[in-house]
Amino acid sequence: MAGEVLPEVAGVHWRARMDARRLRMLGRLWTVTTVAHVVPFLGAAAALLALQPLTFPVAVVCVAHAWIIPELYAQRGANVVRPRRRGDGEAERNALGLLGDLFDHAARDLHARTGLVLERGALGTWLVGEAGALLVTDGGRRVACWCVHVKEPNLPSADRVAHLLLALRADEQGFATVANLAFSGARWRVRRRLPAEMLPALDVARSSPNVGASFTLR
Amino acid sequence: MSKLVRMDNTGHTTLAEWRADDPEAIERAVAAFRAELDRGFFAMVSTGPGHAEQVRELPVDAELVIMRLPISGG
Numbered sequence: 001m002a003g004e005v006l007p008e009v010a011g012v013h014w015r016a017r018m019d020a021r022r023l024r025m026l027g028r029l030w031t032v033t034t035v036a037h038v039v040p041f042l043g044a045a046a047a048l049l050a051l052q053p054l055t056f057p058v059a060v061v062c063v064a065h066a067w068i069i070p071e072l073y074a075q076r077g078a079n080v081v082r083p084r085r086r087g088d089g090e091a092e093r094n095a096l097g098l099l100g101d102l103f104d105h106a107a108r109d110l111h112a113r114t115g116l117v118l119e120r121g122a123l124g125t126w127l128v129g130e131a132g133a134l135l136v137t138d139g140g141r142r143v144a145c146w147c148v149h150v151k152e153p154n155l156p157s158a159d160r161v162a163h164l165l166l167a168l169r170a171d172e173q174g175f176a177t178v179a180n181l182a183f184s185g186a187r188w189r190v191r192r193r194l195p196a197e198m199l200p201a202l203d204v205a206r207s208s209p210n211v212g213a214s215f216t217l218r
Numbered sequence: 219m220s221k222l223v224r225m226d227n228t229g230h231t232t233l234a235e236w237r238a239d240d241p242e243a244i245e246r247a248v249a250a251f252r253a254e255l256d257r258g259f260f261a262m263v264s265t266g267p268g269h270a271e272q273v274r275e276l277p278v279d280a281e282l283v284i285m286r287l288p289i290s291g292g
Binding site: 004006007008011012048053083090091092093094095096097098102103104117121129147148149150151152154155156158159162164166167169170175178179180191 | 223225226227228229230236260262264267268269271272276282284286287288289291292
């Protein structure tokens with residue numbers, strides 16, 4: 001990808017520029033946050049049962065919390081690529097024609113089936129949707145979910161994807177700096193929350209050769 | 219034939235078309251290009267598979283120049 005800095009980065013000047021090291025650090029932070037949510041609830045459930053078995057219903061509620069909170073985070077992550085309502089049919093077709101010119105046949109086919117565009121980058125493999133993107137890293141085991149969009153409500157869906165794709169191709173690190181990280185965690189967590197038609201895209205991204213090239217969890 | 223297109227609510231609009239040996243068409247394309255920059259659009263050119271570049275002057279030899287709006291996190 002080209003070396004020029006994305007102009008939108010100036011709008012988030014307080015953020016450190018995203019790179020593989022920072023991405024790894026944020027991923028670990030998300031893991032720690034998840035553990036910090038789960039362990040106390042599981043510990044409380046175990047302690048309650050040990051102290052007084054009659055507190056079983058409360059222990060069940062604690063375990064439910066330990067399960068639900070990470071699931072809600074993963075849901076927030078998956079929502080970044082959830083399809084929006086489609087607009088005018090002719091505009092969509094026009095936009096799709098332009099978008100199709102930006103990538104090869106395999107990517108075009110994947111987009112037609114899933115609504116996501118696969119793009120291999122230095123940070124990992126991206127799946128670009130119309131209002132966000134998934135970044136598959138760590139050998140396909142981790143997914144970072146990025147909320148990023150173009151502020152024009154009347155654009156066709158394919159044009160929204162094209163905006164994000166061009167920005168990503170111009171400056172991958174700048175793209176990840178501008179985007180808001182909605183979730184980072186295990187691929188299976190995000191996969192469970194994605195619409196069924198998008199799952200093949202995640203599976204293709206997982207098997208992409210560069211998903212762990214620059215971002216390996218230790 | 220080179221094209222300058224703007225992504226908009228119609229899908230995309232062709233703003234100008236030119237050939238490298240047609241100075242008048244190039245002049246019109248440059249004017250259209252600058253007008254879009256003034257409106258806050260960014261100009262992008264594909265530079266190979268998986269690569270794009272933002273340009274501030276109309277690249278006369280490019281096949282396709284795409285005007286896009288700024289993106290933001292949200």
